[in-house]
Amino acid sequence: MAFRISNNLVGILNFITFLLSISILGGRIWLSQRASPDCEKFLEKPIIALGVFLMIVSLAGLIGACCRVSRLLLVYLFGMYVLIVLLFSFTIFGFVVTNKGAGQVASVRYYKDYRLGDYSNWLQKRVSSQKNWNRIKSCLQDGKVCRTLSEETNVAARQFFRKHLSPIQSGCCKPPDECGFQYNSATVWDNNGNTTSANPDCATWKSAPTALCFDCQSCKAGVLANLKNDWKKVAVLNIILLIFLFIVYSIGCCAFRNNREDNAYHRWKGRA
Structure with a gap:
């Protein structure tokens, strides 16, 4: 047949x-x-x-x-x-x-800030695991996700605030806006010591190129926003x-x- x-x-x-x-x-x-x-x-x-x-x-x-x-x-x-x-x-x-989860637009900003608590508990646990986050952070650093911003040293604050940053750039390359740090360049911000924010990311932020906000909760939230x-x-x-x-x-x-x-x-x- x-x-x-x-x-x-x-x-x-x-x-x-x-x-x-x-x-x-x-x-x-x-x-x-x-x-x-x-x-x-x-x-x-x-x-x-x-x-x-x-x-x-x-x-x-x-x-x-x-x-x-x-x-x-x-x-x-x-x-x-x-x-x-x-x-x-x-x-x-x-x-x-x-x-669940969405970025929050700050006043006079074109980009969004991201908070880890806005996302599902399951995702929060996965990304907050030290073992998982060390791998993710290594990938972000090796991928030089902040390199483009760090090279823009002559961009005025008003121009920077009008940029459309990716979730990872916003969460990992700069401190959260609520910290009230003074802008010098895209990846260099000065802590004037007057911040009253309870956000732990304000103390975690460092202007060192290898540190920045890679250990911040906002960086983890940016990764989850990108995943979404x-x-x-x-x-x-x-x-x-x-x-x-x-x-x-x-x-x-x-x-x-x-x-x-x-x-x-x-x-x-x-x-x-």
Whole structure:
């Protein structure tokens, strides 16, 4: 009996997925040779696990569809089901933990200030962990996120206050505006000793290029604000991917049914 359309589609789609898994694993190896270990090490295990999982599932689907091996197709369908459930759960979880939190606009400022307490407790705990924050801070310092601002030494205070700073630049490269420090340059502020703010970041701030506000609560909040902005983009991709996986899963179910019918037909024909 000739192959049916669903079997061919499953084979083609899983061949593409197999190539994608190779690209993911290859990209991880390439990054490990170029990236800073502190910045990228926490991404290594999830990326490798995703690449291996996609490779195994796609191979099972490819062989099961093209060779009409029902057991492999069953393994493939189970793997796809797990992937859909995990991706759906991750998407919902991401919406829940990033729902809270927004920057606060100060008077006569174009940029926003960020407060750690505005974000979900789960995110606060993750970013406040000393082990996690040391890695994040190392990444920020290695990435020279404040370098552009530090080079702008001739910018007047009025011009600086009209800048649209990123959440990380606002939280990590300058002290919170409520501290009332005197502006000298984008990354040099003088503590006049008259601040009455209870914000602990006012005491944490240092004008040293390697210190700045990298240990401030506002810096952690800026990282979370940046994460929230990135999540909005990831969420759209996740929804598109979920729709695609559901379609592929449905086609795989048809291919599995075809294999069972073909195998039953061959058994009946052999008895006849």
